[in-house]
Amino acid sequence: MDAKDGETPGNGSSKRLKKAKVPKTTVGRLPYYLRVLYILQQSNIPLVSSEEVAKLIGSNSAQVRKDLSYIGEFGQRGVGYDVPNLIHELEHFLGITHLRHIVLVGVGRLGTALLNYPGFHERGFQLIAAFDNDPKKVGTKVAGVTVYHIDEMSDVLKRETIDIGVVTVPSDAAQFVVDELIRAGVRSILNFAPMPVSVPDGIPKRAMCIAAEMQILSYHLKGQRGRRKRPPALRR
Amino acid sequence: MDAKDGETPGNGSSKRLKKAKVPKTTVGRLPYYLRVLYILQQSNIPLVSSEEVAKLIGSNSAQVRKDLSYIGEFGQRGVGYDVPNLIHELEHFLGITHLRHIVLVGVGRLGTALLNYPGFHERGFQLIAAFDNDPKKVGTKVAGVTVYHIDEMSDVLKRETIDIGVVTVPSDAAQFVVDELIRAGVRSILNFAPMPVSVPDGIPKRAMCIAAEMQILSYHLKGQRGRRKRPPALRR
DNA sequence: CTCTGTGAAGTTGTTCACAGCC
DNA sequence: GGCTGTGAACAACTTCACAGAG
Numbered sequence: 001m002d003a004k005d006g007e008t009p010g011n012g013s014s015k016r017l018k019k020a021k022v023p024k025t026t027v028g029r030l031p032y033y034l035r036v037l038y039i040l041q042q043s044n045i046p047l048v049s050s051e052e053v054a055k056l057i058g059s060n061s062a063q064v065r066k067d068l069s070y071i072g073e074f075g076q077r078g079v080g081y082d083v084p085n086l087i088h089e090l091e092h093f094l095g096i097t098h099l100r101h102i103v104l105v106g107v108g109r110l111g112t113a114l115l116n117y118p119g120f121h122e123r124g125f126q127l128i129a130a131f132d133n134d135p136k137k138v139g140t141k142v143a144g145v146t147v148y149h150i151d152e153m154s155d156v157l158k159r160e161t162i163d164i165g166v167v168t169v170p171s172d173a174a175q176f177v178v179d180e181l182i183r184a185g186v187r188s189i190l191n192f193a194p195m196p197v198s199v200p201d202g203i204p205k206r207a208m209c210i211a212a213e214m215q216i217l218s219y220h221l222k223g224q225r226g227r228r229k230r231p232p233a234l235r236r
Numbered sequence: 237m238d239a240k241d242g243e244t245p246g247n248g249s250s251k252r253l254k255k256a257k258v259p260k261t262t263v264g265r266l267p268y269y270l271r272v273l274y275i276l277q278q279s280n281i282p283l284v285s286s287e288e289v290a291k292l293i294g295s296n297s298a299q300v301r302k303d304l305s306y307i308g309e310f311g312q313r314g315v316g317y318d319v320p321n322l323i324h325e326l327e328h329f330l331g332i333t334h335l336r337h338i339v340l341v342g343v344g345r346l347g348t349a350l351l352n353y354p355g356f357h358e359r360g361f362q363l364i365a366a367f368d369n370d371p372k373k374v375g376t377k378v379a380g381v382t383v384y385h386i387d388e389m390s391d392v393l394k395r396e397t398i399d400i401g402v403v404t405v406p407s408d409a410a411q412f413v414v415d416e417l418i419r420a421g422v423r424s425i426l427n428f429a430p431m432p433v434s435v436p437d438g439i440p441k442r443a444m445c446i447a448a449e450m451q452i453l454s455y456h457l458k459g460q461r462g463r464r465k466r467p468p469a470l471r472r
Numbered sequence: 473c474t475c476t477g478t479g480a481a482g483t484t485g486t487t488c489a490c491a492g493c494c
Numbered sequence: 495g496g497c498t499g500t501g502a503a504c505a506a507c508t509t510c511a512c513a514g515a516g
Contacts, residue, residue: 023507027455031448035430049475057432061475062509069477077476077515094451095458102450113349114446119430123447164453187460188453190446194271194355196293204456206449210350210426211359212267213442214338215330217400217424219263220440222331224423259485285497297497298487305499313498314494 022070029067030090032057037087049080100125101162103186105177106169107132107147110192114168115143125164129156133173150177153184162186171195258306265303266326268293273323285316336361337398339422341413342405343368343383346428350404351379361400365392369409386413389420398422407431 036056040048050061050068068074068081071093075081091097102125104111111130114120120127130147132138138149148156165181167174167189174193181189188204191197194212199205272292276284286297286304304310304317307329311317327333338361340347347366350356356363366383368374374385384392401417403410403425410429417425424440427433430448435441 025507027452028448030455031445031451032432034451035445035448036432039431051475058434060509062511063507065476066478066508073477075476078474079516080475093455095454096451100450100454100457109349109352113345116345117446119447120450123451125447125450163457164450187457190449190453195275196268196272198294202460204453206453208444208446208449209267209271210353210444211355211361212264212271213426213444214336214356214361214400215267215270215332215359216263217426217440217442218331218336219266219329221336221399221423224438261485287497296487298489299485301498302486302500309499311498312494313492314496316497 026067026070027094029057029059029063030071030094033064033067034087034090034094037083037090040083041087046083047080048083048086050075053081096124098124100164101128101160102126102164102166103129103131103157103162103181104145104166104168105131105150105153105181106167106173106193107134107137107142108168108170111166111168112142114166114192115145128160128162131156150180153180157184157186164188164190167191167193167197169193262303262306265293265295265299266330269300269303270323270326270330273319273326276319277323282319283316284319284322286311289317332360334360336400337364337396338362338400338402339365339367339393339398339417340381340402340404341367341386341389341417342403342409342429343370343373343378344404344406347402347404348378350402350428351381364396364398367392386416389416393420393422400424400426403427403429403433405429 033053036053037048039056050064053059054061054064065075068086072089074086074089102120104115104127107115107130111132115127115130127143127145130142130145131150131153132147133150135149137147140147162181162185165178165186165188167177167181169177171193172195174191174195175197178189178191178197178199182200182203189197189199189206191205191207192209194209196207197205269289272289273284275292286300289295290297290300301311304322308325310322310325338356340351340363343351343366347368351363351366363379363381366378366381367386367389368383369386371385373383376383398417398421401414401422401424403413403417405413407429408431410427410431411433414425414427414433414435418436418439425433425435425442427441427443428445430445432443433441
């Protein structure tokens with residue numbers, strides 16, 4: 001149900017690397033490894049062990065080593081991993097070595113919040129434009145990003161390569177907006193609308209649904225009766 | 237790395253049901269089934285087949301049937317599933333039959349956007365309170381929800397059972413806020429801060445990280461060179 | 473002795489294919 | 495005929511446990 005694979009169908013052997021297959025579960029964890037590595041780097045910690053990384057993200061050392069081993073051999077036995085080097089390798093693997101261009105459609109509250117989110121820029125994602133169908137919003141700037149009308153999308157994006165289209169419109173507009181983004185040449189979709197959308201084969205897609213996450217939490221709460229009286233001791 | 241299991245450790249056989257084990261991947265898909273069922277219900281469609289549900293969420297019919305079969309036998313052979321009944325069963329299974337109480341910590345832009353998100357209420361989640369450490373925000377109301385100071389948390393929540401604490405504070409405050417929520421008796425955590433947090437055993441936890449999702453998309457774009465010239469035909 | 477990298481074992485999840493009921 | 499429910503086959507992922515490098 002999640003992202004389409006995004007792999008070009010018949011590219012068995014690229015010239016880039018040996019590139020054995022990397023499980024998608026592994027790909028999903030790499031951004032989290034990267035996040036703790038950035039923190040370690042800020043603290044000027046030059047080396048880290050798989051055990052330490054595991055502790056920080058709540059996993060286990062074998063998992064960390066296995067995940068990293070799918071990408072290459074970056075550690076030193078008896079020593080650990082060089083933090084800046086590992087950051088470099090992960091960034092390279094994830095394709096975030098150069099600035100990625102993104103656009104956002106739907107300048108409502110969530111859209112505005114995201115436009116103001118500093119994490120985009122910090123992580124190498126550059127907001128090129130925003131789109132909405134509300135004439136009051138069109139022509140304004142939100143967090144420094146110009147808002148265009150949705151009908152202008154193809155024109156505005158004519159000369160730009162957009163890597164990711166972020167969709168923050170109401171459910172009933174989501175599929176239309178996704179279709180427009182694809183038509184305008186946008187290469188992948190991040191959908192926040194609480195509605196499944198379909199994309200053509202080969203277009204990577206991810207969905208973030210807050211309500212779904214909360215329902216999953218709700219499930220885990222079943223069976224635990226009511227308010228905890230004596231909170232469990234905090235670890236750490 | 238994701239949510240703690242949330243299962244009370246030694247409760248092999250509850251009296252509630254036969255309750256065979258439901259894979260967590262299945263639990264993760266149920267909210268999406270529910271979402272398309274709500275849509276079908278709004279269109280007054282009384283019956284649906286596993287094939288149709290699968291099409292709508294981009295899965296396959298065997299997966300849908302298998303998932304549903306972990307919970308019970310809700311379909312009729314040769315006919316399909318009764319939409320309202322299946323909704324009822326899924327809601328029951330997910331524990332969203334009664335209102336869930338939630339609080340939010342961090343009334344910044346993202347927090348404000350979430351407080352205004354109508355999906356909470358529509359899906360049976362009731363915002364009881366919000367917290368921030370900014371004196372300018374304390375005492376105001378955002379989207380009808382009163383903002384308290386973080387130090388007041390234990391007091392404010394003394395008599396309430398809070399099911400989910402939503403964390404939308406900056407990274408460096410995330411662990412502190414989570415610890416406070418746990419101390420105040422909050423039963424589970426939904427973390428939006430781009431920082432792993434740890435919780436005691438038995439406290440369900442989920443994380444939503446936008447940057448991570450975008451990095452995963454970025455990975456899938458690697459290898460596809462540049463702007464698509466001729467967009468693939470839209471399906472549907 | 474420490475910590476990585478990795479086959480092999482073990483576990484979990486998905487797909488197949490068909491019996492069973494409408 | 496149509497569609498569910500489900501063992502059994504298959505595939506993916508995780509954990510173990512240890513060889514090998516520093």
